[in-house]
Amino acid sequence: MGDKPSARLIVGASGARLLLKGLVMKRFARALGFAMGLAILLGFGTQAASSQTLKAVQDRGQLICGANGTLAGFGLPDPQGNWTGFDVDFCRAIAAAIFNDPTKVKFVPLTAANRFTALQSGEVDVLARNTTWTMSRDTSLGIDFAAVNYYDGQGFMVRKSLKVNSALELNDAAVCVQQGTTTELNLADYFRSNNMSLKTVTFATADEAVKAYDSSRCDSYTTDSSALYGERLRLADPGAHIVLPEIISKEPLSPAVRQGDDTWEDIVRWVHHAMINAEELGVNQKNVDDMLKSSAPDIRRLLGVEGQFGEPLGLSNDWAYRIIKAVGNYGESFERNVGQGSPLKIARGLNALWTKGGLQYGLPVR
Amino acid sequence: MAATADSFYLRTVPAQRLPPPPARAGAIGWLRANLLSSPGNIALTAICVVSVCWVVPQLLRFFLLDAVWSGHDREACLASPVNPEPGACWAFVRVWLNYFIYGFYPIGERWRVDLFFLALAFGIVWLAWLAAPRRDIGAFYFFIVLPILSFVLLSGVPMFGLSQVSTSLWGGILVTIVVATVGIVVSLPLGILLALGRRSEIAVVRLCSVTFIEFVRGVPLITVLFMASVMLPLFVPERFAPDKLLRALIGVALFASAYMAEVVRGGLAAVPRGQYEAARALGLPYWRMMALVVLPQALRVTLPNIVNTFIGLFKDTTLVFVVGIFDFLRTIEAARADPHWATPVTSVTGYVFAAMFYFACCYGMSRYARSVETRLARAQRR
Numbered sequence: 001m002g003d004k005p006s007a008r009l010i011v012g013a014s015g016a017r018l019l020l021k022g023l024v025m026k027r028f029a030r031a032l033g034f035a036m037g038l039a040i041l042l043g044f045g046t047q048a049a050s051s052q053t054l055k056a057v058q059d060r061g062q063l064i065c066g067a068n069g070t071l072a073g074f075g076l077p078d079p080q081g082n083w084t085g086f087d088v089d090f091c092r093a094i095a096a097a098i099f100n101d102p103t104k105v106k107f108v109p110l111t112a113a114n115r116f117t118a119l120q121s122g123e124v125d126v127l128a129r130n131t132t133w134t135m136s137r138d139t140s141l142g143i144d145f146a147a148v149n150y151y152d153g154q155g156f157m158v159r160k161s162l163k164v165n166s167a168l169e170l171n172d173a174a175v176c177v178q179q180g181t182t183t184e185l186n187l188a189d190y191f192r193s194n195n196m197s198l199k200t201v202t203f204a205t206a207d208e209a210v211k212a213y214d215s216s217r218c219d220s221y222t223t224d225s226s227a228l229y230g231e232r233l234r235l236a237d238p239g240a241h242i243v244l245p246e247i248i249s250k251e252p253l254s255p256a257v258r259q260g261d262d263t264w265e266d267i268v269r270w271v272h273h274a275m276i277n278a279e280e281l282g283v284n285q286k287n288v289d290d291m292l293k294s295s296a297p298d299i300r301r302l303l304g305v306e307g308q309f310g311e312p313l314g315l316s317n318d319w320a321y322r323i324i325k326a327v328g329n330y331g332e333s334f335e336r337n338v339g340q341g342s343p344l345k346i347a348r349g350l351n352a353l354w355t356k357g358g359l360q361y362g363l364p365v366r
Numbered sequence: 367m368a369a370t371a372d373s374f375y376l377r378t379v380p381a382q383r384l385p386p387p388p389a390r391a392g393a394i395g396w397l398r399a400n401l402l403s404s405p406g407n408i409a410l411t412a413i414c415v416v417s418v419c420w421v422v423p424q425l426l427r428f429f430l431l432d433a434v435w436s437g438h439d440r441e442a443c444l445a446s447p448v449n450p451e452p453g454a455c456w457a458f459v460r461v462w463l464n465y466f467i468y469g470f471y472p473i474g475e476r477w478r479v480d481l482f483f484l485a486l487a488f489g490i491v492w493l494a495w496l497a498a499p500r501r502d503i504g505a506f507y508f509f510i511v512l513p514i515l516s517f518v519l520l521s522g523v524p525m526f527g528l529s530q531v532s533t534s535l536w537g538g539i540l541v542t543i544v545v546a547t548v549g550i551v552v553s554l555p556l557g558i559l560l561a562l563g564r565r566s567e568i569a570v571v572r573l574c575s576v577t578f579i580e581f582v583r584g585v586p587l588i589t590v591l592f593m594a595s596v597m598l599p600l601f602v603p604e605r606f607a608p609d610k611l612l613r614a615l616i617g618v619a620l621f622a623s624a625y626m627a628e629v630v631r632g633g634l635a636a637v638p639r640g641q642y643e644a645a646r647a648l649g650l651p652y653w654r655m656m657a658l659v660v661l662p663q664a665l666r667v668t669l670p671n672i673v674n675t676f677i678g679l680f681k682d683t684t685l686v687f688v689v690g691i692f693d694f695l696r697t698i699e700a701a702r703a704d705p706h707w708a709t710p711v712t713s714v715t716g717y718v719f720a721a722m723f724y725f726a727c728c729y730g731m732s733r734y735a736r737s738v739e740t741r742l743a744r745a746q747r748r
Contacts, residue, residue: 069692072705079462079701081470081537108534109690114596118690121599121607207713214710233708236445343440343705 051263053125054098054314062104065091066124069109072230073338073346074130074150083107086337087128089327090149090255093271094126096326097319116141119258126257126268130226133254145254146268149330151350151359153247154186155225157232160240162219167246171196176209176218178202183223186249210234224251229344247350267313274320276362277302278329280353285328288321302365309365320365330360428453429718436460443709454715455707462701466719469537469692478519478528479540485515486547494734496741509551520544533611537692539723541611545618545683545693546727550676552619557626562656564631575627582624588685590617595689614686622679629675633668634660666742673735677728695720 057063067087068075075085083105092102110118110129119127120142130152131137133145156167156175164170167190177184179202191198201218203209206227213221214235223231225247232238255272257265278284281299283291291299300306303324304317311317327333331353338346352358385391390399401411432453434443443455459466468476489512492504520536522528536544563575582590594613608616637660645655665672687696698716701707 070696070700070703072703072708076703077465077470077700078704079465080473081465081468081535106532106534109692111688111690113592113688114690117596117599122603123599123607230703230705230708233440233705234710234712236710343708 051261051267051314053258053261053264054267057098057125061099062106063091063095063098063126064106064108064124065094066110066115066118066127066129067091067107068129069107071130071227073226073342073344075107075109075128084337086150086333087130087255089333089337090128090271091126093275093323093327093333094268096322097267097271097274097315100316100322100326102326116143119143119256122258125264126255128255130253131256133252133256137256142259143256144259144265145256146265147272148252148254148359149272150226150253152224152226152251152253153350154183154222154249154251155228155247156220156222156244157213157228157241158220158244160242164244167244167248168194168196170220172199173219174199174201174217176201176203176213176221178206178209178223179204182249187222190248206231225349226338226346229338229346233343245349263313267315270313270365271323272330273363274302274323274365275327275330275333276353276360277365278320278324279331279360280355280362283324283329284332285324288324292321298365307366439706440709440712443707443711452709452711454718455709455711456715458701458707458709458712458715459719461707462697462704465538465701466694466697467539469540469697470535471537471540472531472535475522475529475531478522478531482516482519482540483543485512485519486543516544533609536611538697539694541686541691542680542683542694544611545615545686546680548615549618549622549679549683553622553626553675553679554672556619556623558630558661560623560627561630561634564627565634579624579627582621583628587617587621587682588688590621591685591688610689611686611691614689614691618679618683618686621682622675625675625678626672629668629671630664632671633664633666636667637663669735669739669742673731677731680728680731681724694723 065088067083067085070076071085073085074087075083078084088107091105091107095105096102098104108118108124110124110127115127115129115131116137118124126146127143128149130150131145132152133148137143138145156170158164158170170191175187175198177187177200184200184202187200188198201209201212203212206223209221209223210231212218221228221231225243228243232241232243235241255268257268277298278288281296281302283299283302288303292303292305294300294303297306301309303321304310304319308317310319313319316322328336331348334348334351335341338344339348348356348358350359352360354361386395402408430453432449432451434449434452434455434457437443437455437457438461442457443452445452464476468479471479489504489508492498493501493508498504518526518528520531520540521533522530524530560575560579563571564579566572566575591614594617595610598613599607641659641663642655645659650658684693684695686693687699692700698720702713702716
């Protein structure tokens with residue numbers, strides 16, 4: 001992604017000391033939390049685990065969600081100033097699970113540079129801003145990733161007239177790419193490991209690279225596939241270009257939470273899995289009320305007709321019903337924001353259900 | 367009468383006035399004098415004429431003739447048989463205009479922003495229009511009443527039935543205007559104080575002023591804003607951290623003050639020493655000397671630089687986006703990412719619209735400063 005190097009820069013620039021300070025404070029807060037948790041446990045015996053973040057959110061009356069603000073399909077305002085997008089929907093789903101009201105979210109637009117600080121410092125409760133789940137981020141930033149809600153990766157766009165069907169046929173191709181990004185490095189790696197020769201044409205900004213590709217200075221343009229579809233709409237004749245099926249890098253995008261509040265992490269994770277499970281089980285926004293009468297045990301458990309799965313999270317038992325009623329299942333949210341229901345028309349690809357050749361797999365509710 | 371008879375050599379009717387040589391008069395004369403006076407000038411003129419003839423029709427075509435003025439989505443601005451080469455997509459600006467002006471400000475409360483714009487415009491006209499009545503009340507209104515009124519209107523006071531609107535919802539032109547106005551209004555007096563402090567004879571005051579000015583001038587604004595947004599939250603608990611917009615406002619205002627201080631100092635240095643001494647000789651104490659004798663002269667000399675700083679500040683407001691505030695330029699950035707309007711011309715249109723806004727504001731300031739300069743220069747002409 002284009003914004004990765006700057007994020008790395010910040011971690012480098014603000015220095016280890018700063019991080020350390022954050023971590024020390026974090027550790028102190030955790031110790032405090034642990035002590036309090038212990039006290040509660042001793043005091044009330046079998047009280048269910050409770051989440052400080054959840055309590056703060058409930059007391060405040062709204063969820064604060066760190067979002068992108070300028071990424072089509074994921075986090076973007078509409079002309080009326082309402083937030084829309086796939087990540088935005090995810091936050092609305094969390095709000096629906098907690099408050100039974102998807103509008104009780106305040107969105108904070110974050111840049112690639114300040115997103116992690118905003119989460120660490122408690123400025124936001126959850127970060128849903130197309131953030132790639134990497135090991136170093138997971139282990140050293142004091143944050144935890146909840147669940148991959150979008151499998152992204154670097155892809156290629158070419159002209160149809162080139163009659164290329166696979167990235168492996170791009171030998172000797174001139175490829176437009178944004179300078180100084182991991183995209184540029186992935187591109188070189190991919191061509192080298194497939195013994196193809198490559199001519200990169202680099203540009204300082206994505207805009208310039210797209211312009212150059214559109215004016216035929218390169219055969220192909222490469223960036224994250226989610227962005228490719230958005231860029232394609234900017235071309236003079238979008239219909240004359242296709243996105244090749246190959247994905248040459250891993251960019252698993254995941255919502256993130258602060259480390260140390262495991263119940264809150266559970267809530268965020270299970271909001272995702274509730275939406276996936278709903279799609280697997282054929283429960284959607286329209287039929288969810290009828291589905292309450294379903295006899296299928298999976299559906300009854302998911303919608304809270306049977307069992308008490310919401311309580312351990314500190315939510316009501318119909319938490320998943322609320323999500324689906326308010327936002328819809330995973331597929332509905334996908335199609336509405338980035339898929340066929342949106343101008344982007346991104347194919348499900350890796351984000352299809354596991355039963356349909358994708359990677360999205362709902363963990364069982366039981 | 368005899369004299370008439372004697373001075374027969376005197377003409378009785380005035381000689382006919384001859385027209386100036388044709389080469390110097392009228393449009394042709396002007397052309398010759400200004401555009402075609404030398405071979406070098408002739409060449410320059412030719413180049414300019416050719417480039418104007420080449421550029422202007424294209425601009426006209428793109429921004430007016432082939433431009434798309436209305437439509438519901440990107441289809442309107444795409445190439446079609448009717449308009450094979452569409453120009454600027456003004457329809458996009460039309461649809462997004464409210465967002466560009468108000469940002470996320472709740473739709474039902476936007477009249478408050480309009481009222482604020484009105485109140486601000488009223489205050490500016492009252493102060494800037496030299497023939498306006500009771501400009502002393504105008505100053506009171508602008509510097510005391512308006513800030514309070516603006517706060518009540520924009521932020522909201524539930525007591526008066528105005529619901530609270532968090533600054534995180536402010537955006538667009540509203541933010542740009544608020545940041546620029548606060549920056550300009552705070553920086554001039556603070557800058558003057560700092561400049562006086564830097565020339566003060568009291569060592570502590572001088573040291574403080576110099577340290578502040580040099581420190582602030584030595585760091586880029588973007589760094590200060592960045593520190594405020596990235597580092598501050600790590601040291602201060604979120605609950606006590608100041609509002610994001612407030613952080614940006616303070617950063618911008620302090621910044622502008624440091625620059626303003628140096629500008630004013632330049633003006634102070636230009637006032638002849640004799641003026642200070644004369645004022646002292648009249649028995650004026652320090653502050654009256656400054657207010658009545660030195661500063662009026664210093665500010666007059668340095669007025670172009672002051673306005674220059676204001677204009678720079680106005681454009682620097684775009685940097686507040688690093689704190690996560692959607693100023694005018696940022697709202698355009700967001701809007702141009704909208705897939706419903708993504709076309710080859712959308713970004714260009716958005717940026718041109720931004721350029722027009724900034725140009726109108728900055729050029730307005732510049733023109734006003736020119737008129738004030740001419741007025742003040744009259745005193746010198748005696």
